[in-house]
Amino acid sequence: MSATTIRFLKAGMVYLLAGGLLGVLLSVPPSRDALYALHGARWGLAHAHLVLAGFVMMFIFGVAYHILPRFAGKPIHRDSWAMVHFWCAALGTASMACGFVHPTAAPLLWAGGAGQFAGIALGVANLRITIR
Numbered sequence: 454m455s456a457t458t459i460r461f462l463k464a465g466m467v468y469l470l471a472g473g474l475l476g477v478l479l480s481v482p483p484s485r486d487a488l489y490a491l492h493g494a495r496w497g498l499a500h501a502h503l504v505l506a507g508f509v510m511m512f513i514f515g516v517a518y519h520i521l522p523r524f525a526g527k528p529i530h531r532d533s534w535a536m537v538h539f540w541c542a543a544l545g546t547a548s549m550a551c552g553f554v555h556p557t558a559a560p561l562l563w564a565g566g567a568g569q570f571a572g573i574a575l576g577v578a579n580l581r582i583t584i585r
Contacts (some may be wrong), residue, residue, distance in 0.1 A: 454519055457535040461515030464543050468507025471550075475500045493556030502553065506569060507546045514538070514576050521580050530582040534575050541572030 478484040479496055488496050522529045529535060545568030552562025 455529075455532065455535075457532060457539060458515050458519045460539050461511050461518065461542075464539070465508045465511035465515060468503050468511060468546060472500055472503030472507060475503060491554070491556075495553045499550045499553040502546060502549050506542075506549065510573075511542060511546075514542070517576075517580055522583055525584045527583065530579050534579040538572045538576040538579065541568045541575065545569035545572060 475496065478488060479500060488494065518529060518535055545565040548561040548565030548568065550565075552558045552560070552565055555561075
């Protein structure tokens with residue numbers, strides 16, 4: 454497996470652990486009450502983005518970067534694009550999670566969303582060109 458594929462899979466696992474831990478904390482009344490004591494924090498949205506955008510999306514792209522070039526019978530179009538995609542997605546997800554839990558961090562939420570979208574667009578373009 455390429456280093457980029459491994460990075461996507463490892464980051465996905467870290468996001469799964471973080472999202473799972475947050476999910477457990479949100480399900481136990483004492484910790485849930487303590488978390489929601491922060492006015493304006495949207496912990497449920499942070500949990501969902503950590504698991505869905507962090508784990509699911511990172512894992513899907515990691516597997517796609519490994520399998521699709523093999524199906525196409527040629528190397529990935531640009532490995533450098535995959536690396537940029539990784540950093541956009543990883544930092545974008547972390548920024549979005551922070552933006553959801555701190556009411557004054559809305560710019561992080563916006564920047565994270567833009568970073569995630571840029572990474573997704575770059576990854577889709579890279580994979581599309583590869584399988585063409």
